[in-house]
Amino acid sequence: MQLSAIDFAYYQISLDPIRGKIPKDEEEEIIKGSINCGIAEADKLKEKYGDLTVAEIAKELGIEIEYHKEQSALDFVYFGLFESPNKIFIYDNNIEKAVLLLKELRIKNFNVEFKDIVLAHELFHFIDEHDSSLYTNTRTINLWSLGKFYTHKSKLICTGEIAAMSFAKRLLNLDFDPNILDYIFLAAFDLEKAAQLYQRIMNCKHIMKGDFNHE
Numbered sequence: 001m002q003l004s005a006i007d008f009a010y011y012q013i014s015l016d017p018i019r020g021k022i023p024k025d026e027e028e029e030i031i032k033g034s035i036n037c038g039i040a041e042a043d044k045l046k047e048k049y050g051d052l053t054v055a056e057i058a059k060e061l062g063i064e065i066e067y068h069k070e071q072s073a074l075d076f077v078y079f080g081l082f083e084s085p086n087k088i089f090i091y092d093n094n095i096e097k098a099v100l101l102l103k104e105l106r107i108k109n110f111n112v113e114f115k116d117i118v119l120a121h122e123l124f125h126f127i128d129e130h131d132s133s134l135y136t137n138t139r140t141i142n143l144w145s146l147g148k149f150y151t152h153k154s155k156l157i158c159t160g161e162i163a164a165m166s167f168a169k170r171l172l173n174l175d176f177d178p179n180i181l182d183y184i185f186l187a188a189f190d191l192e193k194a195a196q197l198y199q200r201i202m203n204c205k206h207i208m209k210g211d212f213n214h215e
Contacts, residue, residue, distance in 0.1 A: 003201060005166070006031060008179035010204040012158040021141050022156070030139060034159040037135040038166030041127055045171060054120045054171060062086055063126055065119065069093040077189055079181075080118035082125040090115055090122075098181070098188040109176065117178050120168035127167075128160050136160045 009031040013019060022030070049057050058065055064087045079098075081089045095114050102110065128136050140153040168178045187194035 003180070005035065005177050005179060007201055007204065008165070008177070008182070009034070009162045011201045012161045014204050016156055016158040018141060018143065018154055018156065021143055030156070030159060031162060033135045033139060034162035035166040038124060038163035039170045041124065041134070042167045042170035054116050054123060058088065058119065058123055061126065063088055063123070065090060067092050077185070079185055080122045082122040082129070084129055086126065088119065088122045088126065090118060094185070098185045101184065101188040112172055112174060114181065116172060117168050117174070117181060120171050121164045124164040124167040125160060128163070136163050
């Protein structure tokens with residue numbers, strides 16, 4: 001599956017509620033800014049907390065972590081969820097199904113607990129919630145205007161999702177792109193939908209422009 005973080009980032013942009021308002025010539029900057037935001041926040045925690053685990057860091061930040069067997073809503077399966085102001089839910093059974101799938105396929109390339117990646121992803125959403133100065137909160141898109149008098153702007157959803165995965169990769173020192181978990185988790189429940197996800201991501205890939213140097 002030859003997909004990069006940039007491919008997944010373009011896919012996240014395609015999912016944004018206001019994707020139709022995002023100028024094409026701003027997409028690269030949005031992706032790069034979001035990825036760098038995640039890296040910067042991870043580096044801050046690594047410098048402050050050293051070798052603490054992601055769960056220990058969350059505890060230091062006053063986050064309550066609740067582990068539940070599983071949770072789903074309509075057509076969406078949850079693996080982790082941040083609830084403001086300081087609670088993160090981790091759904092063990094849902095994650096374990098993905099782990100079992102990899103065992104069945106004899107794939108042993110992942111030397112990290114998937115629940116730690118999920119926790120790190122949600123940890124970024126906690127940080128994002130409590131720091132209005134982050135790029136993910138300050139990057140806006142113009143929706144409409146009243147001449148020179150007023151311009152209505154909106155934040156993006158995709159910036160936080162892109163940054164959260166970049167954050168998880170940096171914080172956990174992963175040697176693979178954690179975005180692949182979106183595909184693995186979905187495949188554990190529905191192979192057909194996972195194939196559809198892969199195709200949607202590939203369909204977004206053709207709009208890539210150049211390379212990023214963000215590490």
